[in-house]
């Protein structure tokens with residue numbers, strides 16, 4: 001059997017094309033060096049993206065996109081976000097945390113929350129890259145924020161252990177070039193580890209076939225069991 005290729009999406013949350021975008025490129029290039037991996041990138045530089053206002057028009061109309069805002073969030077981004085097997089969130093550190101831009105982008109993925117609830121993202125692997133102007137400018141905390149963002153939709157977090165504990169921490173030094181040797185090593189190792197883990201998961205899915213499903217990836221026996229979990233918590237399914 002030929003295993004399905006794994007698709008890794010990288011999202012850069014900087015308002016400008018600079019160090020974060022380059023750090024993400026470094027991770028994606030390393031991921032692509034692993035056979036069977038394809039990557040794609042969304043660079044949010046220059047984008048004006050509004051925060052979700054929780055109006056639920058997307059949910060009520062059963063749409064896979066937000067029909068409310070006419071801003072720079074392209075429809076194709078929803079497709080990319082929905083279909084990836086691995087995901088990297090890369091952000092500059094602003095005031096010790098992720099940018100509003102990447103937060104706004106993620107909040108606007110709400111139309112796809114139905115898929116997260118069904119467990120469609122539960123087999124996805126994810127990782128974070130945080131770029132700060134300071135050596136210790138909040139990278140560690142910011143990576144925790146990125147990891148939490150991913151986990152909130154069921155994504156499994158890749159950390160490195162040993163050399164990079166909870167994601168790639170990058171120091172932008174002159175705020176223009178990607179010239180932090182440790183940071184570069186971390187982005188590369190992170191990209192490769194994410195790629196290998198995507199392959200391992202894909203090969204498991206291919207091998208197990210119908211023995212494993214989306215509900216299992218959220219820790220439930222089947223769809224009915226998953227649905228009951230939501231209902232018991234007073235949530236719609």
Ligand SMILES: Cc1cc2nc3c(=O)[nH]c(=O)nc-3n(C[C@H](O)[C@H](O)[C@H](O)COP(=O)(O)O)c2cc1C
Nearest residue numbers: 014018019020092093094095096132133134137172
């Ligand atoms: C509003 C703002 C807040 C920032 N806050 C931090 C911070 O808390 N910690 C830090 O290390 N760098 C901080 N920086 C510096 C950026 O993280 C740094 O310039 C980084 O290279 C930006 O990423 P970019 O080059 O991809 O745009 C801040 C920059 C801006 C514009």
